[in-house]
Amino acid sequence: MNYGRWIAVILIVISLMIISAHFSQTSLEYSRYNTQWNGTSVFADMVEDVGGKFLYDYKDLNSEANTTLLIIAPDKEFSEEETGILREFVHGGGHLFIADENGVSNGLLHTIGSTMSVVPGNVTSVDMEYNEPSLVICYTKGNATVINGVETIVLNCPSYVSGGEALITSSILSWDDENGNNRIDKSESLSEYPVFVHESIGEGIIFLLSDPSIFINGMNVERGKRDNKQFIQNILTQDKHLIVDQSGSQTAGSDGILSLMNRMKQNTILKIAVITAAVFSLLYAVNRKII
Amino acid sequence: MDNKTKFFLAIAILSVVFLLMLTPHAKSPELYTIKAHAETQYHFNPQALKLISQEKTETMLPLMQDFLDSSGTIVLDIKFKNFEDAEDDLKAYARYMKQFDNLVLNLDMSESELGDFKEQNTNNYESLRQLLEDNIDLEELNKLEIKYQDKDDPSLYYSIVYEGEALRNKIKGEYSKYASNSEKMQSTAEKIELNTTRHKESVKTFEEIVSEVDDGQDKRVDELEKKKQTTNTESESEPDAQPDYKLSLAVSPDTGTYADSLLFSGNLSGGYPQGKEVTLFIDSREYSSTETNENGTYQLPYKIRKISGGLHLAYSVMEQTYSNIILFSLNKSETNINLTCRVTPNGEAVACSGSLVAETIHGIIPVGRAPVTISVDGNETTEFTTDSDGTYFGSVTVPADSREVVIQASFSGKGFPLKSSKSDSVSVETGSLVTLILTLIVGGACILFFGGAGLYYIRRSRRGRDETESTDRESTDTHDLASATEIPETKAPAERKYKPENVREQYSVLLNTGEQKRAAKHLATTIFEELEIISGVRFTHSATARERASAIAGSAPHKRVEAFIYRFEEVIYGGRNPVYEGRDTLLSAWEEALSALGSVVQ
Numbered sequence: 001m002n003y004g005r006w007i008a009v010i011l012i013v014i015s016l017m018i019i020s021a022h023f024s025q026t027s028l029e030y031s032r033y034n035t036q037w038n039g040t041s042v043f044a045d046m047v048e049d050v051g052g053k054f055l056y057d058y059k060d061l062n063s064e065a066n067t068t069l070l071i072i073a074p075d076k077e078f079s080e081e082e083t084g085i086l087r088e089f090v091h092g093g094g095h096l097f098i099a100d101e102n103g104v105s106n107g108l109l110h111t112i113g114s115t116m117s118v119v120p121g122n123v124t125s126v127d128m129e130y131n132e133p134s135l136v137i138c139y140t141k142g143n144a145t146v147i148n149g150v151e152t153i154v155l156n157c158p159s160y161v162s163g164g165e166a167l168i169t170s171s172i173l174s175w176d177d178e179n180g181n182n183r184i185d186k187s188e189s190l191s192e193y194p195v196f197v198h199e200s201i202g203e204g205i206i207f208l209l210s211d212p213s214i215f216i217n218g219m220n221v222e223r224g225k226r227d228n229k230q231f232i233q234n235i236l237t238q239d240k241h242l243i244v245d246q247s248g249s250q251t252a253g254s255d256g257i258l259s260l261m262n263r264m265k266q267n268t269i270l271k272i273a274v275i276t277a278a279v280f281s282l283l284y285a286v287n288r289k290i291i
Numbered sequence: 292m293d294n295k296t297k298f299f300l301a302i303a304i305l306s307v308v309f310l311l312m313l314t315p316h317a318k319s320p321e322l323y324t325i326k327a328h329a330e331t332q333y334h335f336n337p338q339a340l341k342l343i344s345q346e347k348t349e350t351m352l353p354l355m356q357d358f359l360d361s362s363g364t365i366v367l368d369i370k371f372k373n374f375e376d377a378e379d380d381l382k383a384y385a386r387y388m389k390q391f392d393n394l395v396l397n398l399d400m401s402e403s404e405l406g407d408f409k410e411q412n413t414n415n416y417e418s419l420r421q422l423l424e425d426n427i428d429l430e431e432l433n434k435l436e437i438k439y440q441d442k443d444d445p446s447l448y449y450s451i452v453y454e455g456e457a458l459r460n461k462i463k464g465e466y467s468k469y470a471s472n473s474e475k476m477q478s479t480a481e482k483i484e485l486n487t488t489r490h491k492e493s494v495k496t497f498e499e500i501v502s503e504v505d506d507g508q509d510k511r512v513d514e515l516e517k518k519k520q521t522t523n524t525e526s527e528s529e530p531d532a533q534p535d536y537k538l539s540l541a542v543s544p545d546t547g548t549y550a551d552s553l554l555f556s557g558n559l560s561g562g563y564p565q566g567k568e569v570t571l572f573i574d575s576r577e578y579s580s581t582e583t584n585e586n587g588t589y590q591l592p593y594k595i596r597k598i599s600g601g602l603h604l605a606y607s608v609m610e611q612t613y614s615n616i617i618l619f620s621l622n623k624s625e626t627n628i629n630l631t632c633r634v635t636p637n638g639e640a641v642a643c644s645g646s647l648v649a650e651t652i653h654g655i656i657p658v659g660r661a662p663v664t665i666s667v668d669g670n671e672t673t674e675f676t677t678d679s680d681g682t683y684f685g686s687v688t689v690p691a692d693s694r695e696v697v698i699q700a701s702f703s704g705k706g707f708p709l710k711s712s713k714s715d716s717v718s719v720e721t722g723s724l725v726t727l728i729l730t731l732i733v734g735g736a737c738i739l740f741f742g743g744a745g746l747y748y749i750r751r752s753r754r755g756r757d758e759t760e761s762t763d764r765e766s767t768d769t770h771d772l773a774s775a776t777e778i779p780e781t782k783a784p785a786e787r788k789y790k791p792e793n794v795r796e797q798y799s800v801l802l803n804t805g806e807q808k809r810a811a812k813h814l815a816t817t818i819f820e821e822l823e824i825i826s827g828v829r830f831t832h833s834a835t836a837r838e839r840a841s842a843i844a845g846s847a848p849h850k851r852v853e854a855f856i857y858r859f860e861e862v863i864y865g866g867r868n869p870v871y872e873g874r875d876t877l878l879s880a881w882e883e884a885l886s887a888l889g890s891v892v893q
Contacts, residue, residue: 008302015305019312029331030333038333038336101333126348126351127346127347129342129345130335130343132335132340135335135340137344157334172484173348173400173483183400184402184403188403189404190405213333216334218334218336218337218338219334223337224344225344
C-alpha cells in the first residue's frame with residue numbers, strides 16, 4: 001500500500017471515530033450518554049470507578065447483603081413484579097436509594113411499606129448558591145453514614161419529601177414557590193423542607209432524595225463550597241456493592257442510533273452478528289485490495 | 292469499480308455524513324453558548340449562573356432573635372429606671388431594625404411571615420420607645436410631686452395628679468398595644484423556630500410597670516382627696532369661698548388621621564359659668580384656651596398635623612378646676628415623597644427638590660413643616676423642612692472625587708401620624724461644568740490641531756503632485772507649441788481597436804432604427820478611445836465627455852473634439868436629431884474630430 005492509501009485509511013478511521021462519538025451521545029435529560037450539563041455521564045464514570053454495576057432488568061437483581069441500589073429520576077411506574085423484587089431487596093437488608101422529584105416512585109414506596117413520599121414542588125430559598133433562588137442550599141441534620149463529612153449541599157429545583165427521618169433539609173427561610181415568581185407571596189409560607197430522608201423497612205433502609213439533579217454533570221463541576229461531591233461519594237461507597245438501575249431510570253435514556261446501539265449491546269446474538277459482519281467486511285476489503 | 296473510484300466514493304459518503312450532521316446547525320452558526328442552555332424544565336445550568344453563596348438565614352434569624360431578647364432587656368431597664376441603658380439598647384434596636392427591614396425589602400419578602408414580623412417589630416420598637424419616654428416623664432413627675440407636696444398651693448399638686456393620670460392612661464394604652472402586638476410577633480417567631488421566652492417575659496415586666504404606675508397614681512389621688520378635704524374644710528370657714536365648679540371634657544370623633552379635625556368640647560357647671568377661661572392640655576402640653584358661653588359650654592377645634600400616631604390624652608383646666616381625662620387615638624396614613632435633582636453649575640453640589648404628601652381618606656394632602664432627609668450614596672447628609680404646601684428644596688454637597696452619586700429623599704414619619712416613605716433613587720452625574728467646558732476646549736483644540744495637521748499634509752502632498760504635473764504639462768505644452776498640430780508619435784493610434792467604416796455603418800443602422808442616442812454614443816466611444824490613446828490617461832467610467840476632452844486641452848485637435856461633444860450633447864441631452872436639413876451634423880463633427888485626432892477617415 002502506498003503512502004496516499006495509508007493517509008486515506010487514517011482519515012477514514014478518524015472520521016469513523018468522530019461519527020461514532022457523535023452518535024454515541026444524546027441530549028436527553030439525566031441520560032448517562034449525555035455529556036452536556038444536563039446529562040449524568042460524569043456520574044456514570046464515578047459509578048464505574050467505584051466498581052458499580054448497571055442493572056438493566058430487575059430479574060437480575062441479587063439480594064446480596066451490603067448492597068446499595070440507586071434509582072435516579074425514575075421515569076415509569078413500577079410493575080407488580082418489579083415492586084415485589086424491590087420489596088424483597090429492602091426487607092432482605094438492601095439499601096434502596098431513590099432520587100425522584102416528580103413522585104413517580106410514590107406508588108413503589110407505599111407498596112414496600114414506607115411512609116415516605118415525594119411531594120412535587122418548587123422549593124425556593126433565600127439561601128442560594130447561585131443567583132437563582134431555586135438553587136437551594138440545604139443543611140444536614142442528625143447522624144447517618146451517608147451524610148458523614150457533609151454539612152451543606154446545593155440542590156437544583158428540588159421538590160420535598162414527607163415522612164421518614166430528615167437527614168437534609170432546606171433552611172427555615174424557604175418556601176414552595178408554587179407560582180414560580182421566585183419570591184414569596186401571601187399564599188406561600190416559610191418552612192424547613194425535608195429534601196433527603198430515610199426510613200428503615202424490614203432489615204433494609206430506604207433513602208429518598210427529592211432532587212435527582214444533584215447527579216447531573218452541571219452540578220458536578222467544582223464551583224462553590226458545598227459538599228455535593230462528598231455526598232455523592234458517600235452514596236456510592238456506603239456499601240460494598242453498588243447497583244445503578246437502568247431499567248426504569250432516565251439515566252438510561254438514549255435516542256436514535258444510540259438507542260439502537262444500546263439495544264444491540266444488551267442483545268448477545270445481535271452483538272455476535274455485528275462483530276461477524278465487521279470481520280467479514282474487513283476480510284473482503286483486504287481480499288479485494290480495497291485497503 | 293476500480294480501487295481509486297472506491298476510495299473517492301468512501302470520501303464522498305463521509306462528506307455527505309458530515310454535511311448531514313452539520314446541516315441542522317447551519318441556521319445558527321454559534322453551535323453552543325452557555326446562556327442559550329441556561330435551563331430546562333428540570334433544572335438550571337449552574338455554569339450559566341453567577342456563584343453568590345448567599346446564606347441569609349444566618350444573618351436574619353439571629354437578628355430576629357436579638358429583637359425578641361432585647362425587648363426583655365429594655366423593659367427590665369425601664370422598670371429599674373436604668374433609662375440611659377434602655378436608651379442605648381433602643382438605639383441599637385433601631386439600627387438593627389433598619390438593617391433587618393432592608394434585608395426583607397432586598398429579598399423581596401414583604402409578603403411573607405418576615406414581612407409581618409417586620410411590621411410587628413416596628414410596632415414593638417414604637418411601644419418600647421413610648422414606654423421609655425413615658426417613664427422618664429413619670430420620673431420627672433415624681434420629683435415634682437416631692438417638691439410640691441409641702442407647698443401651700445394645691446393647684447400645683449392638682450397638675451401633678453392630672454399629669455400622672457394622663458401618663459397612667461397612656462402607659463396602659465401602650466401596654467394593651469404591646470401585649471397584642473407581642474402575641475402576633477411571638478406567633479410568627481415560633482413558626483420560624485425562634486425562642487420567645489424572653490419576649491414573653493418582657494410582656495410580664497411591662498404589666499408589672501403598669502401595675503407600679505397604677506399604685507403610684509392611686510397614692511397621688513388619695514393624697515389629692517385628702518388635700519381637697521382639707522381645702523373644703525378651710526373654705527367652708529371662709530365667707531367668700533369659691534363656688535364648687537365641675538368641668539367636663541369630650542372629644543368627637545375620638546380617632547382620626549392626618550389633616551382630620553377633632554372637636555374638644557365640655558361644660559362648666561356650678562357657680563357662674565359664663566365667660567370663664569378654659570385651657571385645653573393635650574399630652575400635658577397647653578394647646579389653646581377659650582371662654583365658656585352663657586350655658587357654661589366651651590369648644591376647641593383641633594386640626595391633626597404635627598402629632599405622633601397612637602394614643603393621646605387631653606384634659607382641660609379652669610382656674611383650679613380640672614376636667615376628666617380623655618383619650619383619643621390617631622391612625623397612621625401612608626405618605627409619598629418624590630425627588631428631583633439637578634447638578635449646580637460648579638458641579639460641587641446637587642440641587643434637590645420635591646414634595647411630601649399624605650394619602651388620607653380625604654385624598655392627597657401636602658405634609659407641611661415635616662423633616663425630609665437626603666441621603667447621598669446611602670449616607671444621610673442633609674435634612675430639609677417642607678413648606679406649608681409640602682414642597683422642599685435645597686442643595687447637598689457631593690464628594691469631590693465622585694463622578695456619579697445616588698440620591699434619595701426619605702421621610703421617617705416621626706412626630707406625625709404618618710408612615711415613613713422613601714423616594715425613588717436618583718442617579719446624578721456630578722462632573723463640574725468648568726471641567727466639562729475645559730474638556731470641551733481641550734478636545735476641540737485637539738481636533739482642530741490634528742485636523743489642521745491632516746489638512747496641511749494633504750494640501751502639501753497635492754501641491755507637490757500639482758507641481759510635478761505642472762512641470763510635465765509645461766514640457767508637453769512646449770512640445771505642442773513646437774509641433775503645432777502634430778500628435779506625439781509615441782502615442783500613435785497603433786492600439787486602435789475599431790475601424791471607422793464599421794463604426795459609420797453601425798451608426799447608420801442605429802440611426803435608421805430610430806435609436807439616435809445609442810447611435811451618438813457609438814460614435815462617441817471611438818472619440819473617447821482616441822482620447823485615451825493620445826492623452827495616455829485611463830478615464831473612469833463615470834468621466835463625462837467634456838472631462839475626457841479636457842485631457843487634451845491646449846492641443847490642436849481639442850477644438851474639433853469639443854465641436855463633436857457639443858453636437859453629441861445636443862443629441863443625448865437635448866434630444867435633437869443628428870440629421871438636420873438632410874445633413875448629418877453629428878457624423879460630420881465626428882469625422883472632423885477623428886481626422887484631427889489623426890485617424891484615417893475613409
